[in-house]
Amino acid sequence: MLRVYNTLTGSKDPFEPLVPGKARMYVCGVTVYDYCHIGHARSALVFDVLRHYLEYSGFVVEFAKNFTDVDDKIIKRAHEQGVSCENITAKYINAYYEDMEKLGVRRATLEPRATEHIADIVTLVDRLLAKGMAYRVDGDVYFQVDRYPVYGRLSKRKLDDLQAGARVDVDQRKRHPMDFALWKSSKPGEPSWVSPWGPGRPGWHIECSAMAMRHLGETFDIHGGGMDLIFPHHENEIAQSCGATGKEFARYWVHNGFVQINQEKMSKSLGNFFTIREIFKESEWSDVVTGEMLRYFLLSTHYRSPLDFSDQSLREAKGALNGFYDLFERLNEPAPSQGVADQQMREATTRMRQAFVEAMDDDLNTPTAVAALQKLRGETNKAIEAGLSGEMRRAVRREFRTLGAVLGLLQPDSWQFNPKLNPKRVGEAVSVEIEERIETKVVLSDTDIERDLAERNEARKMKDFTRADDIRKYLARHGITIEDRPDGTSRWKR
């Protein structure tokens, strides 16, 4: 049974959904005013994996992930560029879909937008006003935090502590410094909707409460997002939701850790920011390969731990994945109908599947789950060595595909031996790091490589091994590895 770390309780809690067999989750999506960075990628991937694993475990998953499409930053960006807010949000929603597709992150089953739920938001604010948990100041409406007695239960903070730490100028019209806006009156030129309190727009936190309740009900199972959302965003969501309904809001609060650069949080001020599209653009590998490298890298650390992004870590992910795809090539080779290692392979597969499930059950321990796949890779290679039937080979490949699918890995039939997946920037010079030196190589085209390979095989037939090895060395300098097969043919990979 799956156990997830619940920020609310501070412990790994068994996942028991409200409705048996059904898992309802809401994840805070992005504010669409800029391109997504690798941190967004991590968050999106973590919850995509959680969803996959819930499905693998037999749950029907209802998964809502919102777009925040009305917000100060969007308005600012629109003003800067002299375009409408819709212009900005449409552009970055599109970019988001492109990036996520390359990462292999599926769309949520529901993708609500704040601007499409103004009526729900107004109703919710009204409820809070009626209950005396919110108050009006001019055209604004604020949530009054001291009317919600357990404010701070998610982030484990006390209102008094927060007051002491407040560093921001406090709006004097607020009754308590931590009161936050549910509804903001809009200035001229800002997006605006009619409301009982005058023209305005929703505050940041209220949209998630309204959309989650609308689509998943007043109480649902999982609410997720990045660590940084614990306070104040999720804290405020809880306060206003529970305040309005008197019921529990989300039952499990799941938060992912940050991506860092050189042990420091990524931030625009430090200039250590990598957008997803930047990484794909600069990768020397095709999008399919780069996407899988990124996923492997992001899942090789537990989702709650900080994770340091670097070129080296991506390269290591590539190296680790190569082993799997080398194995899949081997599994495709001709095999006997009876294998002496079949039985032992069957047992190893069962063992590894159990290890995989056990790891994922333990708060989505993807590093250990990946280790189980690696272990199975070793066992399979050994079994092939000993003799593995064709039928068993196909069964093992299916197993890798099934378990890999939970993590979004190991799906392509072929990888490094599939020329279609690899060539990129043909004819261009790229920098490669070889033994801590940066060298330049030219990316060869497939036809160039095939031609050289044919020439080399001619030389080999003539026993001109000097010539053959020269060609091998030449290709090696350009990052091409040749594999000679027992039948005399050769294949190559980048």
Added chain:
RNA sequence: GGCGCCGUACCCAAGUGGCUAAGGGAGCAGUCUGCAAAACUGCGAUGCGGCGGUUCGAACCCGCCCGGCGCCUCCA
């Protein structure tokens, strides 16, 4: 000032009270190969930042110290 996290081999990274401290990458040696690649076999932390303590027993619990980081303000 308040709250919290991390420090495991050359690198990445599981493990959080009890069999020989997972797994990957890199490395070295061997088998195989015309040479390679891949694969296989073997090697690699007597120790888990340091020092104390609790315990029959600790990388895992407690205390102190050292080093690094996050949140308290928009942020995945």
